[in-house]
Amino acid sequence: MAPLLDVDGLTKRFGALVANDGVSLSVADGEVRGIIGPNGSGKSTFFNTLTGFYRSDGGTVTFDGTDISGWKPYRIAQQGLARTFQIVSPFEDLTVRENLLAVHTPGLRVTKEKGKRADEVLEFLEIDHIADNEASEMSGGQQKLLELARVLMLDPKCILLDEPTAGVNPALQDRILDRLEEMNERGTTFVIVEHDMSLIQRFADSVTVFDQGQVIAEGDFDEVTRETRVREAYLGTDADAETTEDLLT
Numbered sequence: 482m483a484p485l486l487d488v489d490g491l492t493k494r495f496g497a498l499v500a501n502d503g504v505s506l507s508v509a510d511g512e513v514r515g516i517i518g519p520n521g522s523g524k525s526t527f528f529n530t531l532t533g534f535y536r537s538d539g540g541t542v543t544f545d546g547t548d549i550s551g552w553k554p555y556r557i558a559q560q561g562l563a564r565t566f567q568i569v570s571p572f573e574d575l576t577v578r579e580n581l582l583a584v585h586t587p588g589l590r591v592t593k594e595k596g597k598r599a600d601e602v603l604e605f606l607e608i609d610h611i612a613d614n615e616a617s618e619m620s621g622g623q624q625k626l627l628e629l630a631r632v633l634m635l636d637p638k639c640i641l642l643d644e645p646t647a648g649v650n651p652a653l654q655d656r657i658l659d660r661l662e663e664m665n666e667r668g669t670t671f672v673i674v675e676h677d678m679s680l681i682q683r684f685a686d687s688v689t690v691f692d693q694g695q696v697i698a699e700g701d702f703d704e705v706t707r708e709t710r711v712r713e714a715y716l717g718t719d720a721d722a723e724t725t726e727d728l729l730t
């Protein structure tokens with residue numbers, strides 16, 4: 482079966498710096514793919530280029546059988562490939578619910594339907610009790626949930642998550658992960674950039690490792706974390722680490 486997401490030779494340069502150097506990666510429908518790699522290895526750039534926030538310098542992106550290379554971010558999101566950001570930025574003056582209603586959802590033209598979707602999403606993520614609070618009153622962790630909620634308004638086939646639990650307390654982290662797993666069971670595909678290796682180990686079916694803008698390994702978590710090249714990539718940024726566990730946690 483053709484992959485849901487197929488990236489071929491994606492390249493992004495910032496002046497002389499090649500942040501993504503011919504990155505190729507295929508994700509199957511229903512898969513959870515983890516992307517790991519040391520700081521500055523090009524993971525966020527990959528998401529930004531893939532989703533049209535950066536103009537690519539080469540390569541193609543095919544999603545659900547359609548070539549979406551060079552498309553604008555909103556069109557890509559509406560095609561079913563949505564993303565969250567490492568730094569969340571809700572409309573702070575709006576309430577939580579209003580933040581969801583502000584998402585452009587072409588599939589739900591009737592306001593009543595959109596309100597119903599918003600209420601379902603709020604309940605699913607267990608933030609319905611703060612629906613009428615201003616977003617500015619939310620904790621950092623709750624804002625991460627709001628970010629996810631905004632993405633769910635689009636009912637996407639595939640969600641790219643950029644560090645979904647960074648800076649979130651452990652109880653809330655667990656809740657976020659439970660919800661992601663539930664969505665995956667219902668068929669949503671995920672690509673997740675995360676430094677928290679326990680999360681990757683628990684959630685990802687397979688892992689792609691970036692280093693210096695390139696894919697250097699791919700496979701299941703235990704397989705890739707044993708690879709010498711992966712250990713070396715992390716060692717370069719953490720010379721004191723002695724074991725793989727030290728390196729990757």
Ligand SMILES: Nc1ncnc2c1ncn2[C@@H]1O[C@H](COP(=O)(O)OP(=O)(O)OP(=O)(O)O)[C@@H](O)[C@H]1O
Binds near residue numbers: 495498521523524
């Ligand atoms: N807008 C930009 N302008 C110039 N250089 C950039 C820009 N964004 C990223 N870079 C550079 O591209 C390289 C890859 O950065 P990127 O943020 O994609 O890495 P990352 O793997 O996501 O890192 P981290 O894990 O720290 O988030 C780095 O050298 C970074 O300094």
